[in-house]
Amino acid sequence: MQSFDLVRAPDQRTAVAEGAASHTAQQGASVRFLAGGTTLVDLMKLGVERPGRVVDINRLGLDDIHKQANGDLFIGATARNSDLAHHPLVRGSYSALSQAILAGASTQLRNAATTAGNLLQRTRCMYFRDLASACNKRAPGSGCPAIAGTNRMLAILGTSEACIATNPSDMAVAMMVYDSVVHIQGVAGDRQIPLMDFYVLPGERPDIENVLEPGDLVTHVTLSSPSTGERSTYLKLRDRASYEFALVSAAVAITLANGAIASARFALGGIGTRPWRVTEAERALVGQAPSDKAFRNAAEICLRGARPQGQNGFKIELARRCIVHAFKQITQ
Ligand SMILES: Cc1cc2nc3c(=O)[nH]c(=O)nc-3n(C[C@H](O)[C@H](O)[C@H](O)COP(=O)(O)OP(=O)(O)OC[C@H]3O[C@@H](n4cnc5c(N)ncnc54)[C@H](O)[C@@H]3O)c2cc1C
Ligand code: SF4
Numbered sequence: 001m002q003s004f005d006l007v008r009a010p011d012q013r014t015a016v017a018e019g020a021a022s023h024t025a026q027q028g029a030s031v032r033f034l035a036g037g038t039t040l041v042d043l044m045k046l047g048v049e050r051p052g053r054v055v056d057i058n059r060l061g062l063d064d065i066h067k068q069a070n071g072d073l074f075i076g077a078t079a080r081n082s083d084l085a086h087h088p089l090v091r092g093s094y095s096a097l098s099q100a101i102l103a104g105a106s107t108q109l110r111n112a113a114t115t116a117g118n119l120l121q122r123t124r125c126m127y128f129r130d131l132a133s134a135c136n137k138r139a140p141g142s143g144c145p146a147i148a149g150t151n152r153m154l155a156i157l158g159t160s161e162a163c164i165a166t167n168p169s170d171m172a173v174a175m176m177v178y179d180s181v182v183h184i185q186g187v188a189g190d191r192q193i194p195l196m197d198f199y200v201l202p203g204e205r206p207d208i209e210n211v212l213e214p215g216d217l218v219t220h221v222t223l224s225s226p227s228t229g230e231r232s233t234y235l236k237l238r239d240r241a242s243y244e245f246a247l248v249s250a251a252v253a254i255t256l257a258n259g260a261i262a263s264a265r266f267a268l269g270g271i272g273t274r275p276w277r278v279t280e281a282e283r284a285l286v287g288q289a290p291s292d293k294a295f296r297n298a299a300e301i302c303l304r305g306a307r308p309q310g311q312n313g314f315k316i317e318l319a320r321r322c323i324v325h326a327f328k329q330i331t332q
Contacts, residue, residue, distance in 0.1 A: 001047070004054050005052065005054070006054050007055050009059070012217060015057050015217050019031050019033060019216065021053070021214070023214065024214060026210075027137060027138060027208075027209075029049075031053045033056075034056045034058070035077070036109075037112065038109050039117060039120070039121045040054075048122075048131070048138055057217065062219055062220065063077075063078045063079045063083075064079070064220075065084060065089065066089075068222065071225035073090070075115050075220060075221045077116035077219055077221070081101050081114065081115070081118060082107070085098045093226050094174075094178060094223060094226065095232045097174040097251075101171050103170055103234060103236040103249075104170040119171070119172050120212075122168075122209075124153065125165040137163055137165060137206040138207070140206075140207050144162055144164070146163075146165070147161075147164060151310060151311050152311040153166060153245065153270075153312070154166050154312055155167075155271060156308045156312055156315050156316065157268075157272040157305065157307070158272045158276065160203050160273075162203070162206050163202035165202070165206065166245075167273060167275055168245050170269055172199075172275045173267045173268065173275045174251040175275075176196065177253045179223070180194070180195040180221050181193065181195065181221065182194075184212070184216050185216070185217045185219050186213060186215055199274035227262075227263060228255075229256070230254065230255045231253070232252060232254070232330065233252060233329055234326075235325060235326040245270070246270035247315065248268065248322045249269035250266055250267070250269075250322045250323050251266060252265070254285075259289060260288065261287065261289075263286065265277070266282060266302070266327075268302065268319055270315070271306075271319050278304075281301035290327065290328075292324055298323065299323040300320070302319075302323065306319075
């Protein structure tokens with residue numbers, strides 16, 4: 001691993017100032033915040049990340065989880081994934097989030113991993129993690145061997161000629177359906193970004209993955225309060241039952257009134273270059289009776305524009321079935 005300076009940020013303002021010294025907050029950043037370290041340290045050992053300065057943010061007191069006065073859920077940036085998944089407010093009102101977190105990684109990893117770190121984890125594309133391979137995300141302009149190579153796990157939505165890497169976070173998929181907002185403290189002040197707008201598509205610059213600028217510190221995430229009677233769940237389909245990333249996953253939330261769907265939200269994981277949510281597909285469900293036909297129609301809308309590669313065409317039908325099955329689980 002390349003040598004680096006490790007500093008402990010005494011307060012948020014110092015952390016932001018330290019981070020601002022980097023020329024980018026994206027791939028190639030020379031300063032990185034350290035939370036649980038389960039992504040960052042891993043990538044530093046591989047040489048994929050080479051920050052000269054690592055700023056430990058674990059003592060900033062950003063780990064609170066509580067209900068705000070307006071009913072929204074406040075989740076601190078360094079709240080551990082385990083604490084979040086098992087929190088009574090989350091288990092009670094945000095089932096899909098609790099289930100999504102518990103479907104990811106292992107107990108030990110979840111005990112260390114944090115909210116912001118999870119949202120900012122990097123793709124598991126094997127070429128990205130292998131310095132001997134070309135990769136436009138790691139080394140812009142070098143090429144994308146995944147398009148003609150090993151792409152079974154990779155994305156079919158939101159891809160470009162430059163990159164087809166999947167966003168691997170389970171937690172982010174569930175957070176999408178609760179209309180989550182990411183709260184950021186930056187050099188120019190505080191700002192809030194809906195999670196729907198937080199990730200950017202790869203286009204010609206797959207090294208840029210989100211809207212963060214140098215110095216931007218995620219302080220917390222808020223989730224809207226669920227409607228009365230809302231049910232939600234997370235279904236993750238993968239090659240083995242634990243310790244495995246999703247081939248396809250679906251977070252779904254629904255309310256019923258008089259036998260019809262009053263509201264529905266859903267997002268998909270494992271198939272997009274970012275967690276995938278299409279509000280038009282959700283609107284198509286409203287007013288319908290819950291049925292395979294209605295759910296399958298919503299799936300078709302959500303999957304419009306899917307572009308399979310050599311090995312991952314099976315994900316289209318798998319995603320349809322995942323959506324239908326997840327909705328049936330909570331409506332039957
Ligand atoms: C073997 C293995 C299996 C896994 N399986 C799964 C799985 O099935 N599903 C899944 O979803 N995930 C899985 N993961 C990924 C895991 O969830 C992430 O590694 C973890 O959530 C990252 O959180 P962290 O706190 O350790 O982040 P870190 O490694 O500390 O940080 C990650 C990135 O976020 C940045 N960062 C952290 N906090 C902030 C902040 N507050 N503001 C700005 N930037 C910040 C860091 O600088 C770094 O760039 C797995 C990981 C491993 C190693
Ligand atoms: S899919 Fe993206 S991350 Fe994977 S090799 Fe291609 S450019 Fe790199």
